[in-house]
Amino acid sequence: MEKIRLNAPLSKEAAEKLRAGDTCLISGVIYTARDAAHKRLCELVEKGEALPFPIEDSVIYFVGPSPAKPGAVIGSAGPTTSYRMDAYSPILLRLGHRGMIGKGARSREVIEAMKENKAVYFGAIGGCGALLAKCIKKSEIIAYEDLGAEAIRRLEVEDFPVTVVIDTLGNNLYELRENVSSVR
Amino acid sequence: MREISAGLISETIARLCIEANIKLPEDIKCALECGENREEYPVAKEIISCIRENYSIAEGTNVPICQDTGMAIIFLELGQEVHITGGDLYTAINEGVRKGYGEGYLRKSVVRDPLRRVNTGDNTPAVIHTDIVPGDKLKITVAPKGFGSENMSKIAMLKPSDGEQGVKDFIVSAVEAAGPNPCPPIVIGVGIGGSFESCALMAKKALMRPVDESNPDPYYADMEKELLERINALGIGPQGFGGKTTALGLNIIAAPTHIAGLPAAVNISCHVTRHKTEVL
Numbered sequence: 001m002e003k004i005r006l007n008a009p010l011s012k013e014a015a016e017k018l019r020a021g022d023t024c025l026i027s028g029v030i031y032t033a034r035d036a037a038h039k040r041l042c043e044l045v046e047k048g049e050a051l052p053f054p055i056e057d058s059v060i061y062f063v064g065p066s067p068a069k070p071g072a073v074i075g076s077a078g079p080t081t082s083y084r085m086d087a088y089s090p091i092l093l094r095l096g097h098r099g100m101i102g103k104g105a106r107s108r109e110v111i112e113a114m115k116e117n118k119a120v121y122f123g124a125i126g127g128c129g130a131l132l133a134k135c136i137k138k139s140e141i142i143a144y145e146d147l148g149a150e151a152i153r154r155l156e157v158e159d160f161p162v163t164v165v166i167d168t169l170g171n172n173l174y175e176l177r178e179n180v181s182s183v184r
Numbered sequence: 185m186r187e188i189s190a191g192l193i194s195e196t197i198a199r200l201c202i203e204a205n206i207k208l209p210e211d212i213k214c215a216l217e218c219g220e221n222r223e224e225y226p227v228a229k230e231i232i233s234c235i236r237e238n239y240s241i242a243e244g245t246n247v248p249i250c251q252d253t254g255m256a257i258i259f260l261e262l263g264q265e266v267h268i269t270g271g272d273l274y275t276a277i278n279e280g281v282r283k284g285y286g287e288g289y290l291r292k293s294v295v296r297d298p299l300r301r302v303n304t305g306d307n308t309p310a311v312i313h314t315d316i317v318p319g320d321k322l323k324i325t326v327a328p329k330g331f332g333s334e335n336m337s338k339i340a341m342l343k344p345s346d347g348e349q350g351v352k353d354f355i356v357s358a359v360e361a362a363g364p365n366p367c368p369p370i371v372i373g374v375g376i377g378g379s380f381e382s383c384a385l386m387a388k389k390a391l392m393r394p395v396d397e398s399n400p401d402p403y404y405a406d407m408e409k410e411l412l413e414r415i416n417a418l419g420i421g422p423q424g425f426g427g428k429t430t431a432l433g434l435n436i437i438a439a440p441t442h443i444a445g446l447p448a449a450v451n452i453s454c455h456v457t458r459h460k461t462e463v464l
Contacts, residue, residue, distance in 0.1 A: 036301070066251045066291040075289055076242070076251040081332040081365050103332075103423065104365035125231055125423055126332065126367035127456045129251040131238040148303050149251075149291050163425070174364055174424050 008157070009057035010098040015120045018164045020171040024122070025159040030059040030101070032153040034080050037144055038088035045091055052143035052152055056096035063101075064149035065139075066129070074139045074155075076129030079103040082121070086110050093117045101162055105174055115170045122162035123173070135160040186263075186320035188464050190271030190279075193322070196462055197280025200326035201256060202288035204460035205248045208239045211394035212371070212432060212457055219369055219422075219429035228427025232369070235422070235455055250456045253290035254328030256281045256310040259392065263319035274312060282306040293331070313385065325392060327459040333366035333452045339384055342446040351376055351448045352411060358450040359415050359431065364424020367454035371395060372415070372434040375449040377441035386437040387451035392459050395433025404436045432457075 006014060008028035018024070031053050033041065044051055062082055066075030082102030089100060090113035098119050103126040106114075114121060124132060138156035145151050165173045213236075220232040242249040258277055268276070285292060285307040294308065295301040338358040342350050355374055362370070375386030398405035412434045421427025432455065441447060 064251060064291065064293070066248045066253055067289045069247070069289050072247075075291070076248040076253075078251050080252070081335070083365065103367065105363055105424075123364075123423065123425075125234050125238075127250045127454050128234055128238040130242040130245065130247045130249060131234060133247065134241070148305065149293065150303075 003161070008059040008099070009054070010059050010120070011057060012098065012118050015098055015118055016168050018120050018167050020164050020167045020173040020176055022164040024162050024164065026059065026122075026162060027158050027160070028156070030061050030155050030157055030160075031142075032061050032063050032065070032151075032155060034062050034064050034150050035084050036147050036150040037152050038085050038092075040144060042088045042091045045095065053154065055092060057098045058096075059099035059101065060092070060097065061101040061124075061155065065133070065153070066149070068139070074133050074136050077133040077136060078129035079124040079126055081126075082106055089113065093119050106166060111166055111170050111172070114166060115168065118168045120164060120168060121166040123165040124160070124162050132160065185265055185267040187267050187269045188322055189269050190273070190276035192464060193268070193273065193276040193324070194280035194283065196324055196464060197258070197277050197326060198284035198287065200324065200460045200462060201281060201284030201290065201328065204326050204328055204458045205253045205288065205290055206246055207243050208249055208456065209394065209459065211396045212455065213239065215395050215432035216369070216455065219432065223422075223427050223429055225421065225427045227425050228421045228429060231422035231425065232429060248290055249458070250330060250454070251291055252293060252330035252332060253285070253307075254330045254458070255294060256285075256307060257327040257329050257388065258310045258312045259325040259327065259389070260312065260314040261317045261321075261323035262314055263321045264316050265320040266322055277310055277312055278308040281308050281310045322464045323461065324464065325459055325461040327392060330454055330456065333370060333454040336362035336366040336452045337387070337450055339380070339447065339449040341380065342448055344444070344446050346446055348407075351446065352407070352414075354448050355411055355450050356414050356418070359452070360418055360420075362452055363420060366452045367456070368420055368424060369422055369429045369432045369455050371432050371453045371455070371457040373451040373453065374434065374436040375447070375451075376436060376438040378439040378447060379441070379445075380447060382439065383447035383449040384451070386439060387449035390435040390437045391451055391453050391457060393435045395435070399436050401438070404438055408434050408436050
């Protein structure tokens with residue numbers, strides 16, 4: 001299967017071309033955030049304060065990596081389950097946040113916000129943190145160091161492998177898989 | 185009385201925490217290999233291939249298989265003729281967890297309070313389950329448990345009239361509801377009977393049994409086989425992208441229960457179902 005090369009930050013135009021089921025390799029700058037960081041980001045939005053990274057066209061990776069060994073860029077770094085971010089993602093999507101990388105199902109509210117704001121939800125393979133970490137070339141904590149694994153990191157990635165799970169039209173690979181149930 | 189020092193217990197726990205997080209048990213590796221061979225759908229085949237490559241990289245480079253290095257669940261079988269010296273048992277265990285998660289560069293994933301949510305910074309405290317048994321040995325099992333899958337677990341207080349069919353349907357519906365969230369292919373621990381809390385604990389203990397071993401009671405061994413087939417026919421597949429390999433194994437533990445009750449618990453675990461045991 002031909003893999004689509006994408007740059008992060010991700011433009012609206014590039015996002016709109018993607019379809020559920022496409023496999024992609026992302027290169028560029030992405031940010032990590034999971035439960036606690038999302039809560040803080042949304043509190044900043046509510047107060048009208050600046051976010052710690054440019055949100056427009058941003059790609060956020062839902063991950064809390066394990067600590068880097070001496071000399072390593074990062075530890076194990078696979079995706080966490082995305083539905084726990086469902087309460088927060090629409091708030092960020094309305095600000096132009098373009099791509100989310102995680103695993104698992106999303107809520108109707110998130111999918112509606114994705115359609116309205118032309119955003120994409122990517123899946124990375126859960127439980128493959130050692131493999132995925134190889135695509136992370138640089139990692140730097142830029143906010144909320146007190147959160148430990150949950151701090152926001154700026155990552156530079158090269159050919160980070162993902163699958164488009166939900167596209168800008170709301171097509172959902174988890175529902176499309178009904179089509180492949182003939183394989184059982 | 186045989187003496188075992190608290191220091192030895194700490195050292196052992198620390199080592200088991202690291203080893204369990206880096207090296208996947210052989211039974212899971214075999215089940216993944218079988219899954220990859222059985223899959224015809226290319227997407228499913230490729231995902232399992234990545235999963236297998238991942239655990240090889242982890243083992244080869246001493247990096248955790250998954251970034252969620254879990255809450256440290258500790259099972260103890262403490263011989264009643266053992267005397268712990270030089271400190272108390274549970275402090276020694278938590279000291280071992282602190283050391284293992286620190287020295288092993290494992291993720292610290294525990295918050296002190298469920299609602300105020302401040303990370304303890306060292307992955308303590310562990311969840312400790314102790315059985316007192318005959319003899320003068322201490323058997324320690326460390327099972328780091330990730331919560332992506334733990335969150336998909338369920339318990340039901342069914343009625344006796346729900347019977348075997350009710351229990352089976354509950355188990356399958358729990359897996360179906362979990363869908364892609366717990367990182368399939370999953371491993372499923374089932375508790376049937378007992379009381380509310382013991383049923384959940386049986387489900388957890390069922391995850392400690394290798395997936396290639398059946399329940400010793402043929403009645404439950406058949407049920408395990410039937411449920412695994414039903415679950416793998418759901419079509420969820422690796423990562424929820426479709427396929428035949430939704431679960432690698434399903435283990436049941438059953439126990440006596442009350443005349444009014446039929447508790448059933450499903451503890452879901454991901455393809456990184458880790459546990460390591462040592463006997464002192």
